Amino acid sequence: MNRENGTHDSQLLKGVLSLALLRLLAERESYGYELVTRLRDLGLTDIQDGSVYPALGRLERDHQITSRLVPSSSGAARKYYRLSAGGYAELARSESAWMTLVRALQPLVSKPVPPKPKEALP
Amino acid sequence: MTALSKKDRILIELTVRRIDFKLDGRVPWRKRRQVRDELRANLLEAARDKGAAVAVKELGSLDAIADSYLEVYRGRFDLQTGSYWALAMYAAIQIVGIAVIVAFHAGVAASGTHSGTFSFNVWNGFGPYSGSVSGNGQSFEMTIASPAHIALMLVAFAIGSSYRWLFRKRSLPAKRGF
Numbered sequence: 001m002n003r004e005n006g007t008h009d010s011q012l013l014k015g016v017l018s019l020a021l022l023r024l025l026a027e028r029e030s031y032g033y034e035l036v037t038r039l040r041d042l043g044l045t046d047i048q049d050g051s052v053y054p055a056l057g058r059l060e061r062d063h064q065i066t067s068r069l070v071p072s073s074s075g076a077a078r079k080y081y082r083l084s085a086g087g088y089a090e091l092a093r094s095e096s097a098w099m100t101l102v103r104a105l106q107p108l109v110s111k112p113v114p115p116k117p118k119e120a121l122p
Numbered sequence: 123m124t125a126l127s128k129k130d131r132i133l134i135e136l137t138v139r140r141i142d143f144k145l146d147g148r149v150p151w152r153k154r155r156q157v158r159d160e161l162r163a164n165l166l167e168a169a170r171d172k173g174a175a176v177a178v179k180e181l182g183s184l185d186a187i188a189d190s191y192l193e194v195y196r197g198r199f200d201l202q203t204g205s206y207w208a209l210a211m212y213a214a215i216q217i218v219g220i221a222v223i224v225a226f227h228a229g230v231a232a233s234g235t236h237s238g239t240f241s242f243n244v245w246n247g248f249g250p251y252s253g254s255v256s257g258n259g260q261s262f263e264m265t266i267a268s269p270a271h272i273a274l275m276l277v278a279f280a281i282g283s284s285y286r287w288l289f290r291k292r293s294l295p296a297k298r299g300f
Contacts, residue, residue, distance in 0.1 A: 032164040049180050050182035050187035051186075054190030061194055072163070
């Protein structure tokens with residue numbers, strides 16, 4: 001997924017953001033900003049906070065995660081998210097879909113790119 | 123972790139309110155408050171880590187965030203769009219009203235009359251078009267509000283606030299990917 005300049009394709013990231021969030025929440029209950037920092041720690045440094053917060057709302061609307069408010073020492077209460085039963089099922093399905101995609105594309109992208117495409121036969 | 127100044131807090135509150143403004147009238151009030159509270163809490167946390175300006179910058183495009191929230195939480199009615207439609211309807215009525223007054227005045231002038239006041243009324247008492255012009259062309263009066271104005275604006279408001287829901291695509295569920 002890394003490009004030469006170290007940035008990520010935002011469309012590609014958007015496609016797998018739900019999977020990444022579900023996976024992180026399967027490991028530990030988290031709140032929005034903490035999830036952003038955890039994603040950045042994974043190497044997704046150019047992910048925007050503003051794409052994560054609505055994505056959490058979408059997952060909650062779809063009953064894949066649940067939330068609870070926890071008072072914080074830093075002021076405003078944090079909204080902690082955790083996976084629901086539906087979330088575990090969705091995570092399993094997404095992981096399987098991701099692995100299928102990787103397996104399908106791996107042989108293609110692992111080959112060196114030819115300097116010139118072959119001409120089409122008449 | 124750094125303490126936040128008043129300026130930082132104002133910047134964060136303005137950012138939250140800018141996003142909230144786009145949700146106004148489109149997202150149920152309770153959900154909007156939840157979005158505001160969560161955004162504010164996350165932004166305050168981020169600002170303590172790396173400064174308010176950086177926290178706001180790393181949020182990305184505020185319009186894009188508001189659009190994403192709308193996609194998730196949009197209610198059945200869009201009162202904001204409905205209000206714009208009602209205002210546009212009022213403007214359209216008045217523009218046509220001015221054209222009617224100008225045409226009526228031209229008619230009075232063409233008749234060669236130079237004294238007295240001439241009035242017209244479409245749907246007497248209901249509006250929206252009624253007014254008068256003086257024969258010498260020095261003054262005129264036109265209706266700026268009438269029952270017809272209100273009725274037409276209400277119709278525009280009703281259509282504008284619900285057309286997205288009325289004409290939404292009832293598509294088959296998409297094949298699921300990630």
